[in-house]
Amino acid sequence: MPDTTATWRTVEDDVVRGRQRLIFVRERDHYVLTTLCVYADGVVVWQWKSTDFDGIRAAFDDGTLTLAPPEGAKIIVAGTATGPVSLESWLTPELVICDLADEVDRLNDRPDSSGRCRNALIAYAAEPTQSNLEIVRERYHAVPEHRRIYMLGDMDHNDVPVRILLAEPGETIPARRPEHTLTVTPETRERALEYFRQSERGIAESRERNALDGPETAIATPVHMGGRVYPNGWPEPPGLEVLQVDYPAPVVHDGQEYPTVMHAYWALSTDDAAWRDRIAGVERGLDARVLAEEAPRRDDWSAFRLGVMAALLRDKFNRHPAMAQQLRETGDARLLYSDWGSRYWSSDGANWLGRLMELVRSELAAR
Structure with missing residues (x-):
């Protein structure tokens, strides 16, 4: 759109795309021209303020944000000019909010x-x-x-x-x-x-x-997984639950066996051998995660954790054919993984677990 420009911010090492436009912010007895940013996850930011669509609507209602300051008000354009200026806007706050909602749709590759x-x-x-x-x-x-x-x-x-x-x-x-x-x-x-x-x-x-190479986006309905805890044991038959990283399914990494992907991932996050053995030895994957919070983290962990998780998922589905079949039966659906402990892995953030499972699923299909 001609009246907005691209921007971005990082959330747990992932880049969240956004768009920005100009807005006036009231500060005591004057108004400052600044940027208003909206991001793919629905976050709206101006200056030091971070909010959502309800927050920006309230800011327009109480006069914190405006498209045209009152007649004779002092206006500051940082590094350029200051003084009283008469302005008129052909937009309304509601139209701007609708524009921002459209931006969120486009940033998420949805029809606006x-x-x-x-x-x-x-x-x-x-x-x-x-x-x-x-x-x-x-x-x-x-x-x-x-x-x-x-x-x-x-x-x-x-x-x-x-x-x-x-x-x-x-x-x-x-x-x-x-x-x-x-x-x-x-x-x-x-x-x-x-x-x-x-x-x-x-x-x-x-x-x-344009689709000679296949569809650009998944045709099937997205599949939601993860985020479920079963204190009294996993359901039988487990169905899609076998795709969860804490589902009991032994995996091997560098010759050592772990009870689940989650055990292995968190054990490998520390280079302290004693801590690694303790994490690998607890009963449930969720227990491994909680215990790992106390362990010293490897200095370079964020640099290669994605590769570790990819290797563990490949091993899991190569080692357990019935689980691999369950993964393949999701077809070309987008996989959305809920992980309450990390927006990096979860679908309310970067969805890296879902994306890696889509990669492994494609590799299984190609094989």
């Missing part, structure tokens, strides 16, 4: 409000029912008003085909240019429907050309 509206339009063109039209109406009005003209990516037609479909027969559609104003008729509605049918055909052809 415009994309969701386009999808609804394609569905309506294929099956022009009243219920589908109401979905189009709802999603069109969810697109920030100042973005609607761009939502189709067509600078010749703008959003006119959408407005034709949402209008009543005989209604006049105001165009961006007066000479393009038109009255809705059955013929104009049919042309608008055909516009979206052709658009879908073009998109399908583009997908076919």
